[in-house]
Amino acid sequence: xxxxxxxxxxxxxxxxxxxxxxxxxxxxxxxxxxxxxxxxxxxxxxxxxxxxxxxxxxxxxxxxxxxxxxxxxxxxxxxxxxxxxxxxxxxxxxxxxxxxxxxxxxxxxxxxxxxxxxxxxxxxxxxxxxxxxxxxxxxxxxxxxxxxxxxxxxxxxxxxxxxxxxxxxxxxxxxxxxxxxxxxxxxxxxxxxxxxxxxxxxxxxxxxxxxxxxxxxxxxxxxxxxxxxxxxxxxxxxxxxxxxxxxxxxxxxxxxxxxxxxxxxxxxxxxxxxxxxxxxxxxxxxxxxxxxxxxxxxxxxxxxxxxxxxxxxxxxxxxxxxxxxxxxxxxxxxxxxxxxxxxxxxxxxxxxxxxxxxxxxxxxxxxxxxxxxxxxxxxxxxxxxxxxxxxxxxxxxxxxxxxxxxxxxxxxxxxxxxxxxxxxxxxxxxxxxxxxxxxxxxxxxxxxxxxxxxxxxxxxxxxxxxxxxxxxxxxxxxxxxxxxxxxxxxxxxxxxxxxxxxxxxxxxxxxxxxxxxxxxxxxxxxxxxxxxxxxxxxxxxxxxxxxxxxxxxxxxxxxxxxxxxxxxxxxxxxxxxxxxxxxxxxxxxxxxxxxxxxxxxxxxxxxxxxxxxxxxxxxxxxxxxxxxxxxxxxxxxxxxxxxxxxxxxxxxxxxxxxxxxxxxxxxxxxxxxxxxxxxxxxxxxxxxxxxxxxxxxxxxxxxxxxxxxxxxxxxxxxxxxxxxxxxxxxxxxx
Numbered sequence: 001x002x003x004x005x006x007x008x009x010x011x012x013x014x015x016x017x018x019x020x021x022x023x024x025x026x027x028x029x030x031x032x033x034x035x036x037x038x039x040x041x042x043x044x045x046x047x048x049x050x051x052x053x054x055x056x057x058x059x060x061x062x063x064x065x066x067x068x069x070x071x072x073x074x075x076x077x078x079x080x081x082x083x084x085x086x087x088x089x090x091x092x093x094x095x096x097x098x099x100x101x102x103x104x105x106x107x108x109x110x111x112x113x114x115x116x117x118x119x120x121x122x123x124x125x126x127x128x129x130x131x132x133x134x135x136x137x138x139x140x141x142x143x144x145x146x147x148x149x150x151x152x153x154x155x156x157x158x159x160x161x162x163x164x165x166x167x168x169x170x171x172x173x174x175x176x177x178x179x180x181x182x183x184x185x186x187x188x189x190x191x192x193x194x195x196x197x198x199x200x201x202x203x204x205x206x207x208x209x210x211x212x213x214x215x216x217x218x219x220x221x222x223x224x225x226x227x228x229x230x231x232x233x234x235x236x237x238x239x240x241x242x243x244x245x246x247x248x249x250x251x252x253x254x255x256x257x258x259x260x261x262x263x264x265x266x267x268x269x270x271x272x273x274x275x276x277x278x279x280x281x282x283x284x285x286x287x288x289x290x291x292x293x294x295x296x297x298x299x300x301x302x303x304x305x306x307x308x309x310x311x312x313x314x315x316x317x318x319x320x321x322x323x324x325x326x327x328x329x330x331x332x333x334x335x336x337x338x339x340x341x342x343x344x345x346x347x348x349x350x351x352x353x354x355x356x357x358x359x360x361x362x363x364x365x366x367x368x369x370x371x372x373x374x375x376x377x378x379x380x381x382x383x384x385x386x387x388x389x390x391x392x393x394x395x396x397x398x399x400x401x402x403x404x405x406x407x408x409x410x411x412x413x414x415x416x417x418x419x420x421x422x423x424x425x426x427x428x429x430x431x432x433x434x435x436x437x438x439x440x441x442x443x444x445x446x447x448x449x450x451x452x453x454x455x456x457x458x459x460x461x462x463x464x465x466x467x468x469x470x471x472x473x474x475x476x477x478x479x480x481x482x483x484x485x486x487x488x489x490x491x492x493x494x495x496x497x498x499x500x501x502x503x504x505x506x507x508x509x510x511x512x513x514x515x516x517x518x519x520x521x522x523x524x525x526x527x528x529x530x531x532x533x534x535x536x537x538x539x540x541x542x543x544x545x546x547x548x549x550x551x552x553x554x555x556x557x558x559x560x561x562x563x564x565x566x567x568x569x570x571x572x573x574x575x576x577x578x579x580x581x582x583x584x585x586x587x588x589x590x591x592x593x594x595x596x597x598x599x600x601x602x603x604x605x606x607x608x609x610x611x612x613x614x615x616x617x618x619x620x621x622x623x624x625x626x627x628x629x630x631x632x633x634x635x636x637x638x639x640x641x642x643x644x645x646x647x648x649x650x651x652x653x654x655x656x657x658x659x660x661x662x663x664x665x666x667x668x669x670x671x672x673x674x675x676x677x678x679x680x681x682x683x684x685x686x687x688x689x690x691x692x693x694x695x696x697x698x699x700x701x702x703x704x705x706x707x708x709x710x711x712x713x714x715x716x717x718x719x720x721x722x723x724x725x726x727x728x729x730x731x732x733x734x
Contacts, residue, residue: 009057013044016063023067025074025352032077035103036066039081042102046092054163061156062087068152073189074352079145082110086149089115113146114153147183154180155192158199173203188321191351197255205258212254215268223251223275229332230277237298243291244282251275273328276338280347288343289314292325295341303329306336314346316405316413321349407458416453419478423449426461427482434485438464450476468493470688472708498534501541508547512554520557527553543714590627592617592649601625601649607632610659612712617647651711660690661715662706667728669701677728680721681707687718704734 017040021033028036043062050058066083069075081103088094089111096115100108154176161169177200184193202209227249238245252260252274260271279299283291292314299305309328317323323346331337342350403415406425416424422442427434439462440447453459469489477483506516514520521533528545530536539545592599601617607629609615614630618638627649628635638646665677674694681687691706709715715733722731 013057013059013063016060016067020063020067020070020080024070024080026070026076028077035077035081036084039084039103039107042094043084043088046088046094050091052160052163054160058087058091061160064156064160065149065152068155068192069149072192072352073148073152075145075148078106078110079149082107082114082145083149083152085111086114086153110145110149114149117146117150148187148189151180151184151187151189151192151196155196158196161199161203169203173200176200177204188349189352190322194253194255198253201255201258208258209254212257212268216251216254216257216274220251224249226332226335227275227277230337233302233332234299237301238279238295241294241298243295245295246280248278248280249275250278273336273338276340278340278342278347280342280344283343283345285345288345292341292343296325296327299327299329299339299341303331303337305329309338316415318403318415322346323349404453404455406453406455409458409460411458417479420453421450421476421478422447422453422459422461423473423476424479424482425453425459427477427479427485429461431485433461433463434482435469435489436463436465436467438462438467449473472688494538495534497541498537499541501537501539505537505540505550508550509554512551512558514554514557523557524553527556542710543717544711546713590615590617590649590651592625592647599625601627604628604632604634606634608659608661610661610709610712610715611651612715613651615649615651617649618642619645619647659709659711660706661709662691662704662734663715663719663722664730664732664734665701665703665705665722665728666730667701669696670727673701673725673727674703676725677703677705677722680725681705681718687714 021028021036026032040063044059047058047062052058052061062084065086066080069083070080073079085099085103085107089096089099096108096112099111157172158176161172164172176196181193181196181200184190184196198209227247231247235247257268257271257274260266260273261268264271279295281291281295306328309326311324311326313322313324313326323342325341327339327341328336329339404418404420405413405415407413408429414425414428416428420428422440423434423437426437426440437449440449440451441460441462442451442453442457444458469486471490473486474483474490477486502516509516509520521536525531525533525536528536528539528549530539536545540550590601591597592601599617602623602625603609604618604626609627609629609632615627616630616635617625617627620626625647628638667673678689678692681689688708689705690708691704693705694701694703707715707718709718719731719733722728
């Protein structure tokens with residue numbers, strides 16, 4: 001570069017720095033400016049000579065990120081300084097110790113969090129990507145500003161991505177849509193979230209983006225005229241009330257228009273609510289709500305409202321802190337128009353997210369909303385020891401989900417994601433209440449735990465000391481917090497059963513003159529086609545691997561020839577994760593044919609087979625392979641008429657899934673008999689009862705019970721135990 005060009009560039013760097021101080025949302029003290037200046041000097045020195053792919057000096061990037069943090073997000077001087085320094089430790093000779101020595105512990109902690117994110121392994125593999133995001137979210141333990149500055153960094157990268165190769169553009173844009181846009185939304189940065197979505201669409205679907213962009217430009221004058229016509233109708237009435245206000249028209253984002261086109265399956269021209277009108281009024285805090293409803297009244301005097309589309313976020317603000325009154329009215333030319341009514345304070349909160357709260361909290365250091373959100377986030381992260389993709393998907397669900405508002409029995413208002421159940425509500429109140437949930441009442445009526453709650457419902461949770469989570473709860477719960485706690489509890493329960501199983505196995509092998517050691521465990525894991533030692537102990541604990549199966553193993557183990565043969569088979573080493581503490585459903589399945597292939601199948605409803613039953617597969621015309629019990633009422637006709645469509649089948653193993661089985665009991669009606677039956681089932685066998693139906697007639701009784709069992713072994717044990725009860729004549733499976 002020539003000296004003239006270098007001088008010109010330096011002047012531009014100085015101008016950008018001055019602009020950074022001028023546009024800062026927070027009022028900067030002399031001390032703040034000194035900190036920012038010091039960070040600026042270090043950044044300029046560190047990045048000296050570095051250039052971006054576009055050719056410009058690298059220092060322009062940290063300055064741009066700092067400007068976004070200062071103006072659009074509105075954070076404090078510490079955040080601005082950290083933004084200026086965000087790439088220093090990653091890309092230059094400065095160390096974290098240097099940063100801490102010059103700027104103190106807080107700035108160093110934030111820069112360290114940002115450096116940790118930068119170091120994450122870049123991988124196209126979705127599970128690796130998910131693992132990276134989980135690690136990134138764990139930096140929230142350091143400081144929430146880490147994530148906010150990272151969002152600003154990503155936003156500026158998206159704005160300046162034209163110089164990158166196409167493959168990298170698509171990857172970064174997809175990643176942005178996958179996690180950064182939802183995060184920006186949840187932190188209340190709606191403007192940046194909208195920009196991130198639009199910019200992502202620009203690179204992931206460029207033709208679609210350009211088509212909508214051009215159509216918006218073509219209709220801009222027409223839209224502006226429409227907004228002006230709408231405003232003129234209400235302006236006179238608003239002026240008459242002496243209100244201090246401004247009316248702004250806002251085009252919906254390209255991404256949201258694209259979403260409407262896909263959802264409604266209509267072309268651009270048929271998307272009617274392509275823009276919204278905002279009425280932003282000046283008010284003190286005392287009169288805000290009163291004035292909002294006054295403006296609502298004026299607007300609806302002139303335009304007919306759609307009663308279904310009223311959103312009162314003033315009485316019940318969103319958990320992001322968002323406040324506004326949204327109404328949809330029939331505007332000029334018979335077109336629906338969304339009108340957003342906000343005070344200046346509400347508008348700033350909508351634009352800046354939590355930063356605006358600080359301004360309106362008169363300098364208080366902590367704001368409840370963000371603290372509460374971080375606490376909830378912390379809980380989700382603490383339980384994040386499952387599958388990374390599941391974690392990120394659940395986390396994303398809870399970031400983006402719309403909200404409903406429900407009441408506690410005391411009339412306290414609680415915010416939950418749309419689609420939440422009473423179980424989600426219970427865990428939202430307190431983990432202990434969730435864990436002990438026995439039932440729920442919604443608006444005074446007893447309802448199933450999987451009922452979908454609606455805004456305005458009053459929810460009461462019925463608890464019991466004996467209640468505890470079961471596998472079905474995962475189908476009922478939707479929030480990350482509830483699901484994480486339920487999974488954690490189920491894991492603990494399985495570990496307890498496995499501990500009992502380990503001792504049982506030790507005892508039973510001892511009677512067969514075999515000592516339980518690592519070698520024996522490894523051989524048993526292979527013998528029963530399992531994956532981990534925990535699988536083995538758990539199955540012994542709940543009876544899936546019974547005495548007979550253990551004896552069969554013992555005889556094969558003691559037989560030298562078979563042992564030698566098995567060792568030959570065991571050329572494949574025992575899986576590395578033999579002690580991995582998880583039990584997976586992948587080992588609970590059927591295999592088909594001589595080759596024992598794993599194929600897709602459905603369990604037939606006519607005989608309701610459960611693991612352990614003798615079964616066969618029937619290749620149906622429309623439903624693929626249907627599995628029937630060998631003693632199914634239809635088996636004879638199927639096997640005689642369609643022998644060529646029969647395929648042999650057997651269970652590999654089975655303890656994970658729950659299956660329902662119905663048993664019928666007959667006997668002499670005794671006092672307390674039903675109690676004895678239910679106790680025998682629930683206390684001794686780790687089994688749930690889904691349905692119970694008893695009737696007595698002339699001194700005899702007949703009962704039907706639907707049980708949720710893991711396998712045939714457990715069901716047969718229950719039947720044998722029930723037959724021992726005095727007064728019972730017959731117990732049979734239906």
